[in-house]
Amino acid sequence: MQKDQLFTRRGALLAGAAAVGAAGTASVFARGTGAGTPAGPGAPAPGAPAHRLPMKPSAYRLQPLTGYGPPRGAAARTPVRSEPLLRITGRGRAMVLTFDDGPDPRYTPDILDTLAAYDVHAMFFVCGEMAAHHPELLARMADEGHTVGNHTWSHPLLTKLTRRQIRSEMTRTSEVIENAYGERPRWFRAPYGAWNRAAFQLGSELGMESLAWTVDTLDWTSPGTGTIVDRVENGAAPGVVVLSHDAGGDRTQSVRALRRYLPQLLDSGYHITVPRRQHT
Structure with a gap:
């Protein structure tokens, strides 16, 4: 682009910017009531740690020019919580499916294929060391x-780390997600469900809400495909957040279970959704 063309474009955009208002902000999640209790640092929920892989340097991605758009209102501050969010609220028969510890090229693509077949969206809480090796899977998640x-x-136990170590675990992962997915994450989940004050505070500083779950499939224990299906169907209710895994071990049962319970949830009138935070 020629220099004079760039200045002409910038001038035109800035001239029309005054007519545009800033959007309000809202949060779609709330503290859970009824089903489930928040996981505290004293009693972490079980879970399988992600495979530790050697770190690879992240590919540099060019970012678009900034400053050439309408003015934005001040971003709402992410609250510092004392317990994680457990369920969604105010959306009728809506549920959220979440998958932890990936991405893993052995299982994540099959899960994405099943979700695509039914045209539904899910949440993937990824580990940075896995995402750094498989950025193409995060790019696919963004595209879909x-x-x-x-x-x-x-995937460490945060309650055993220093504040500096927790910040490093979060920051490095957010950077990898931004490079591969296209934007920084707005949600955080503590490994094993073990939150502490530092995790809440640092997550807030990085613009992330803390999300737990209301239904734990315990799929990491390999209880059998049928058992996983039963746990999801028996726990299904408006606002429920389901925890499953797409990495951290053999997730064949998790893949097969999704193929069975997803169409049954949809046939029962449930809407599978993802959170839509408007503030950054």
């Missing part, structure tokens, strides 16, 4: 409308 959250770099 899924939400990607931060699940730390190496």
Whole structure:
């Protein structure tokens, strides 16, 4: 683009910017009531840690020019919570499906294929060391409308780390997600469900809400495909957030279970959705 063309474009955009108002902000999640209780640092929920892989340098991605758009209102501050969010609210018969510890090229593509077959979106809480090796899967998630959250770099027990270590786990993962997915994550989930004050505070500083779950499939224990299906169907209710895994071990049962319970949920009138936070 020639220099005079760039200045002409910028001038035209800035001239029309004054007519545009800033959008309000809202949050679609609330503290859970009824089903489930928040996981605290004293009793972390079980889960399988992601495979530790050697770190690879992230590919540099050019960012679009900034400053050539309408003025934006001040971003709403992400609240510092004392317990994670557990369920969605105010959306009728809506549920959220979440998958942790990936992406894993052995299982994540099959899960994405099933979701695409039924035209539904899910959340993927990814580990940075896995995402750094498989950025193409995060790019696919972005293309297909899924939400990607931060699940730390190496899946540690945060309650055993220093504040500096927790920040590093979160920040490195957010950077990898931004490079591969196209934007920084707005959601965070602590490994094993073990939050502490530092995790809430640092997550807030990085613009992330803390999301837990209301239905744990315990698929990481390999209980059998039928058992996983039963746990999802028995726990199904408006506002429920389901926890499953697409990495961290053999997830064949998780893949097969999704193929069975997803169409049954849809036939029962449930709407599978993803969170839509409007503030950054």
